[in-house]
Amino acid sequence: MHGFLASSVSVTCAAALALPLALSAPAQAGPSAVTSELAAPGSTQSLPLVPLTGERALGSAAPEQGLTRRDVRPFSLVGIVWDNPDSELHGRVEVRTRAAATGNWSGWQDVETHNHEHAADPDTAEGDSGRVRGSTAPLWVGDSDGVEVRVQAEVDERATTAGDSPLPRGLRLELVAPGADAASVGAQPDAPHTDAQPGLSRSGAQVRAPRAGALSAAYAGYAAVDTGRLDPTSATEIPELAPNVIPALSQQETERELLAERPGEQRVKPYIGPRPRIITRKGWGANEKLRERGFVYSKKVKAAFVHHTASGNNYSCSQVPSVIRSIYRYHVVSSGWRDIGYNFLVDKCGNIYEGRAGGVAKAVTGAHTLGFNTDSMGIAVLGSFGKSKPSASAVTAIAKLTAWKLGLFGVNPRGKTYLKSGGGNLYKKGKNVRLNVISGHRDGFSTECPGRQLYSKLGTARKAAAKYQGR
Structure with a gap:
């Protein structure tokens, strides 16, 4: 029989991969560390998750991990990644964020998980690159400067008895800032076509x-x-x-x-x-x-x-x-x-x-x-x-x-x-x-x-x- 800490989230949609990427993985740092990619407009903050409540002694094997409320640099999109793209995240991911304009906190929002269908196609260069990580779907939250996250495992009692971790290793919260809109035209309604257009x-x-x-x-x-x-x-x-x-x-x-x-x-x-x-x-x-x-x-x-x-x-x-x-x-x-x-x-x-x-x-x-x-x-x-x-x-x-x-x-x-x-x-x-x-x-x-x-x-x-x- 299976016990559940949280209901599972249905698999959703994202992209399977084709080629390796010449970028390094986020640095593995301590719980309070923030890493960022600042070589271009926009940025990515990467925060390692930690055990919550009374599960801290279990370390990375804790069935509930996350981050308590904290101030962060501005961001607009969130997601969770982990080390091994072949590992599945069975459980529930929730975040709440603080709007930068008002200082108000949102309610808890589900981040949809997805698993093996979002890995590299078999026998491709991407599959052997060693750079791909497991990831949830991204969630757009708008301009924000505060965050709280919790990941609750769907516990398989047989796996727990065998000593397996209920959550993938190396869980990290990704906070993405898109950068300024100066280089883009923005969305517009469909313009009527004319034969004079190039x-x-x-x-x-x-x-x-x-x-x-x-x-x-x-x-x-x-x-x-x-x-x-x-x-x-x-x-x-x-x-x-x-x-x-x-x-x-x-x-x-x-x-x-x-x-x-x-x-x-x-x-x-x-x-x-x-x-x-x-x-x-x-x-x-x-x-x-x-x-x-x-x-x-x-x-x-x-x-x-x-x-x-x-x-x-x-x-x-x-x-x-x-x-x-x-x-x-x-x-x-x-x-x-x-x-x-x-x-x-x-x-x-x-x-x-x-x-x-x-x-x-x-x-x-x-x-x-x-x-x-x-x-x-x-x-x-x-x-x-x-x-x-x-x-x-x-x-x-x-x-x-x-x-x-x-x-x-x-x-x-x-x-x-x-x-x-x-x-x-x-x-x-x-x-x-x-x-x-x-x-x-x-x-x-x-x-x-x-x-x-x-x-x-x-x-x-x-x-x-x-x-x-x-x-």
Whole structure:
């Protein structure tokens, strides 16, 4: 029989990994020590957890660990990490924070745990890097300067009898400050497309010049990033030339650029949706020095996996660049990943954001669905959707994005496809799995992601995406 100190939190959504990261793990310091990564705008404070109540004599084997209320440097996002990414955190993680503006403390908030589905794909360089750590989902709390945390184990009496620790070793609280918004454009409602707006072909060639010549150099720079033809050692410098926003194109213009790129190959009118407006990495203020250099590509995009970030719904759309910068920093600095895991992110207002670097129109290998990162793309909707419904704008953005991106590769959003599993808890390695072209994370791995409410909207997104393609 199992005894429980706390109810377990269902597994949620985050990213599986692909490549090692050239960053060191947080320093292992005493209980009162704070380490920070200050080489770029924004920062990460890392605080080791300690046993709570009367369990202090057990040290790191204590079934309840945390930190009492304390003052800290300003932060906006929290998460918990631990040493071994193969260890699972079975239990409940709760935090409360003090708002910097008012000095008021929040109530206890759950931080959603997730486990093995958020590790490196088997037999990848990332799996042997030694830099990846186990981690919870991040939680956005807004501008704060005080924190309290408790982690309560779900105790297995048999494991306790055998002397095993009920919680993973090396638990640390990560407090992430996103840095200033000066370099980002912020979120905006979708702008109507016009044929006069500049466009980029999938190969990165400029299709139309902007009406004002000021953007020409910026788009040329972004085209270089999009093609991935540059020396990877210099790739971190290129996005400084990129535009903040890739504008929307009409369906006619989108078809025209695709046909121009593939003379002789595409002899019939393609099924492709109009390119949506996309806020680039520069637009949300990504610090390209954080991520690992270079890019990894698949041969094509055959499927899209939809996720939620499980970071909570307490954000405004004007805050989204800060939210994404915080998730990016948490993925890279705290969890040891090579870049943000998702290929794209969507907010509640329907804005679409470039995620993992390498080119929005290319088959960039992401880190989002363990076992199925090859030949797929990952779209994460900002928020938690186990109980809360996603906005209609977010579902529409998923449809528009998939209609365009899948259309570049000739894929029907309402169709089925086969992907070969890299290994996981639903499908063994090497198995060819038949999936919906637009699937939820839970279709490839046993997880609650993307949340029941968002998952129930995927049928709507499939129908709308096919309609945008003209099917």
